[in-house]
Amino acid sequence: MEYPWDDLTLAFSRTSMFPFFDIAHYLVSVMALKQRPGAVAAAWNNPLSSWLSAMLHCFGGGILSCILLAESPLKFLTNHTNILLASSIWYIVFFCPRDLVSQGYSYQPIQFLAAGMKEVTRTWKIVGGVSDANSYYRNAWIVMIVVGWARGAGGAVITACEQLLKGDWKPEGDEWLKMSFPCKITLLGSIMFTFQHTRHLAISRHDLMFLYTIFLVTIKVTMMMTKDTAVTLTPFEDTLTRMLFGRRQQQQFSLSEKKTEVKPSSNGSASSASKRGAEPSGGAKRHAKKED
Amino acid sequence: MEYPWDDLTLAFSRTSMFPFFDIAHYLVSVMALKQRPGAVAAAWNNPLSSWLSAMLHCFGGGILSCILLAESPLKFLTNHTNILLASSIWYIVFFCPRDLVSQGYSYQPIQFLAAGMKEVTRTWKIVGGVSDANSYYRNAWIVMIVVGWARGAGGAVITACEQLLKGDWKPEGDEWLKMSFPCKITLLGSIMFTFQHTRHLAISRHDLMFLYTIFLVTIKVTMMMTKDTAVTLTPFEDTLTRMLFGRRQQQQFSLSEKKTEVKPSSNGSASSASKRGAEPSGGAKRHAKKED
């Protein structure tokens, strides 16, 4: 009875990303770039800059994982076919007469299909990142998790740096406090694939790829349909936090009380900062590096 | 009849940059640093910081191309002779009694000579960058263009990052919207040398080096004499833009009209941003990374 299942997952794990899934990924990435304020005008004024931004959106995760593994950040440019594909998509999205592509993309089912296919590429990227990291540093499982995570969800870090350099983004807002949902889910996947790779997880890789991809696509489509951006992981996180760091609310209250009473010496500044309720630019309240 | 020409260009292409052209390059770079507001006072207060800035000005392109090829950004420090030369020039420019060097440099023909000789080093750098990139990634012509470009004109990127870290430069102004002229001309040269390297351009390398250098020096001296900073490339660019992206003005008008009429849904924010005529901090209107 198990053979058809194995056949299915094996065939799935051997699917080539190249033409169709990559196209979906580039399309979603470039449309995300286009929906930034001012992006269309900027593309007319300075096409080279816009093209560069589009490449960073499309290949950001790969660039970040190359930097983390001390490879050339230009390595993605050696894959001429993919560059050509991504450039063509950038070209038709931004300069198509009558903006046909955007109009087609505004049709909901196409968005769902493209977003779902993009999530499939995420699985492949995580697996690739974990394998690459293992070929550099054998059995360094923390490195494997980080590189898999970076390749799967690192695009946002690269584009945030790009916006920081352009001055479009100031690292101020509270929206950077927490990791975004795709980032968390990618981290989870990276951990699972790493443990599968080091044989701590008794499941074959193609099964895990299949199940994780189903999970990703389901969640993504659900989120897009319900317009809900923060699903499902909160109870899991709360449990983990409670296990690791004690019961949260009570601990925090007792902490602030204790601070007021016992020792205003060593971290008086910290306690005073945490007592001022709504300080807008509190010290380490933001976290820009590993978001999304 | 062709032999004397070949002899000339071959001899030219074998010229060593080392003592004289390098000196001119370091002199122009350090004088550019000195003419920044506050640079002289900073050199007296913190010589080490000023020396570091001077090294970044002198070797910025090399550092950037090393980073892009995943080599050590400190590689330039292994060339002790050039470091010593650049440091000596920094020393006499900033600390010479009675500021003799600056007074000598304010004499126009010396400026022309130094600027012309600096442009000669640019050709050598582009050729070196293209060759180096080819030795890392064989026939990856996009990488070759980028690395040649970075080594030829990347100094400004490095110094902009340095100023960003020092807080002297905020990535806000509209002056970063367009690439500077030397940057464009370097890009052009990098493309030509790459195509020469991949045998798509039927010209020998020493001929191309000779002609491109003549072109660079002529344009640079013309620009310095006429105080004109944006010569000659505008018609070429306009033609290219029109070929690639349609007729610009008309397209833009029809684009903004179309936006108002048809689809305020997908990029409504973009169109509203582009309609507000003189917004000072429009989204992607700036481009800090690859300028100059």
Next chain:
Amino acid sequence: MEYPWDDLTLAFSRTSMFPFFDIAHYLVSVMALKQRPGAVAAAWNNPLSSWLSAMLHCFGGGILSCILLAESPLKFLTNHTNILLASSIWYIVFFCPRDLVSQGYSYQPIQFLAAGMKEVTRTWKIVGGVSDANSYYRNAWIVMIVVGWARGAGGAVITACEQLLKGDWKPEGDEWLKMSFPCKITLLGSIMFTFQHTRHLAISRHDLMFLYTIFLVTIKVTMMMTKDTAVTLTPFEDTLTRMLFGRRQQQQFSLSEKKTEVKPSSNGSASSASKRGAEPSGGAKRHAKKED
């Protein structure tokens, strides 16, 4: 008579940093992180972000030297034992019930002991950095100095970049004008170990390690006891400045006079900037890159 001394220094230079000195280093680094305003609240809100900051504080010098030698910035993650150790210390410092660790650390002699032991690790780091750089670029003594310096004192650079990305730190204040004292003393040590390595300093390495460590620890403990943060190097620096750049005050006065009289052409902006006495954000008056 020399044998006991040699035995002592040799034995000292073979001391393993691993359990105890590393613990002291991690403890001091994590306590420094905890004393930042808002750090405790941030650790409760986003433990992963806080853990990442703690790792950057603990391994910052190693990360910077890896980047400078074009190795993977994740290389420190391959040392699982040290990561586990640092993570445990981060965990008990931030989440220990009743904040016992902070209370224990507020006891003065423990602070002295930990700070002294941390300084011992600094010597080992400088020596390691110099050797590593030499194995990459043989006899490139400038690279050796820089890498030794970066590994010994580069943590502050990494944490400053982290704060810049988080938006907690703006590169504006005058406190970045000068290098901090530990940074200077590390530079001095890096120079000495490099010259010892290239046989220009006629002293054996274990002797130098012993003497330099004694020097470091003595100065650190003295500084902590007298609450004095800028000891001892000022006369040495003044002498060096006077030797290299002429007599400072006189030169500066004559410089500003000369500027007013002779040549307002070439660096008029610089002189006007230096004449305005108390400009708060003067151009190159700050130095963010190589501080501490």
